[in-house]
Amino acid sequence: MSTESTSVPSPSGPARRSGTTADRGVVAAPPRGRARDLAPRRLDPARRLAPPARRGHAGAAVLRALPAAGADLAGVLAGLAAVRGGGVPGAADAALGVLLAACVTALNAYGGLYEPPLNPAVLDRLPALAARVGIAWCVAAAVCEAVFPGAEVCAPAVLAVGACAQLVTACAGRAAVHARARARARTRARSTLVVGTGARARAVCALLAQHPEYGLRPVGVACGTPADAAGPGGPLPVLATAEEVHRAVVQNGVQEAVFVGPDVFAAPAESSAAGPAPAELLALVRAYGCGVLWVGDGGWAPAAVRPRMTDHLWGFAIRRIDDPAPAPRGSRAKRLLDIAVAAPALVALAPVLLGCALAVRLLDGPGVLFRQERVGQDGRLFTLLKFRTLRPADEHEAATRWNIAGDHRMSTVGNILRRTSLDELPQLWNVLRGDMSLVGPRPERPHFVANFSKTLPGYAARHRMPVGITGLAQVHGLRGDTSIEDRSRFDNHYIDHWSLWQDVCILVRTALSLVRPAGS
Template sequence: AARRRPRPALVVGPVAVARPVAAALLRQPGCGVRPVGLVTDALDLRTHSGEGPELPVLTTDLETHRAVIQNGVETVLVVGASTPAVRTGLLRDLAAYGCVLWELDAGVPSYGFGTGRKGAGHLAGFPRRLLSPDGGPRRGGAGKRVLDVVLSGALLLLAGPVLLVCAAVLRIKDGPGVVFRQERIGKDGQPFTLLKFRTHRPASAHEAATRWSVANEQEMSRFCQFLRRTSLDELPQLWNVCRGDMSLVGPRPERPYYVAVFSQTHPGYRERHRMRTGITGLAQIHGLRGDTSIEDRCRFDNAYIDNWSLWQDICILVRTAALFVRPTGS
């Protein structure tokens, strides 16, 4: 039945990846899916031609919606590192049209990609998983936010004296400006201002935005080194959690410069922004902090999002509390 009447589908992603995937699906009619168009942005189309079947390339929302109606599309396949605008806007619209969204892993084979997850498996040999159009957990999102507000509010009250002492010592030793503010990238690629205690004064705004790490710099005072080792410099981020910029648990937010760099060099890095960023996460409790592998962090962060549950958040918070005072650096 699948061979006789394959379901029409749109392939969303960079042309260089989408065309070979579409070609592979067309070579396997038994998979039950027949690509009828490629969805990408105009800039990607100008810079990458790609190789594969000459399917219609759709670069606007209007063209995509027309293709859905004309072809009776019920399946959307997302491949590669699609832009945040496509993920948060167009995919949500396609889901509203009744399309089922799938994410295909078209890169390095991911053995066990969908083990134990509902709707997982493969399509013409490509590991696949159901994709939530809002980029976050399908259920329990409200519970996660309630946990964030209640716990961060309680921690702010309990840690109030510690915050005051740290701020006073920093003010006496290093002068004004005890709180460090820096732009970071959060959920759906949206920027926000992250708060930390200032442990280092960069030479310029450019250095602050592009220098990777100063954790081992000798010019920091002993007190600042202590704040870094114990992660006490991260406590002001509890206010980011209360405001909704961050969550207690999630992928760590990074500066715009490095988000752009890592998105180009590490497949799946952009997918970390499907969920609100966090103070701690699955990568951090496995020792991936500071100067550690970005590839490993990316893998752990995406595994956390794919398998998210409120119970997992609680377990991560408990393990973080146990590791809080260990001198591992921030």
């Protein structure tokens, strides 16, 4: 797993080998809303990689729901005031209010009534709102009657008055929310990436530009051709690679991705010369917290997804596709495991660390620790620590040389540290600091991350989770000068099927492998 080498390995064959992972090769984001920033540029390894403007799925959903939820809660208060007639509320009234608020918000959330529509109109959702208000009052009244027998608020006539008052107030509040949303959409449109090809993609780009009331401003086209990017405001940038899409999402602050037509999901699962596969782009934009919309002619919906909001885009059927669970999964449990293992390990291995440090200092001179910039989760740079096994000639060699195995400049101490993997022990401090995890894709240097991201589909996706000291690829023998493509495949499989038990198993297998002579 070491890293001090001179040629850039090719992603296929023996040179396609590395022990690391890093992929969101993005540069610092310029001001939003400039479509020309989407033009592809070569990634400069010397520039620091900026972390993506990641928006949490759960947090974004809550923020979108707050205005409509506020209107519903105002309706609950109005309904309670109507049944009380200005009197002092009692225990039954308080219980009724709490139950109403819980039932209404839960039912509306489950029915997707908190997802802001592209064409906001209270009348369209009036039947759904009325049904849920009625159900909430019936449930709340039944519970209150069981707990407070004979309570006045449980009388049928009183319930009808309260339900009507709540519905009228909630609809009025939502009408105000929708009016504000329409005004805001025209002045503060959300940057939108269009994914698709052909006449339908061109029509969608044109419609979004011509109708600002939808609040979606197209900034680029993926999976398309230059002809698909033509629009009334001039041609849009065409994004031909996953790297360009990564850069576009970050630099333009893309908030929505519109997938156009059934054929976009019927495309091959693998990337091709024509560009990244739609499935890959779907995972990419979701990882950045972008909303996902599907546009079609109606009568068809993407398989394996549950549409939650049905609307139209100037006659085109448009549906918001459910957001996946927040990622990364189990991040708190993973972090607790890191601390629970790394902290005691540092204390227990303190004599070993001291012995290694003294050996390097006495036999190889000053400079016990080797510090190197690596790419971590979401493209963030951090300084990785190792015991020095070889002093590089200069910074360029340290940043761009692939492997130092067999280098005649390596001392006896350096060879022993590498063969036994003791040179990796200082990375336990990186784990405690939160730079990396015990288990995860191995981190790589920016120079190699930039090269591998351009040639290996899926390499960038390895940075969805924290990088690690060891990983699934390493316990399968993919260490040192081995295939990067294989490592990338193992790393993505590990992330897609992550579990805390899998981390424990990998740590046990790594500990058992340390008795073997093979180094990292």
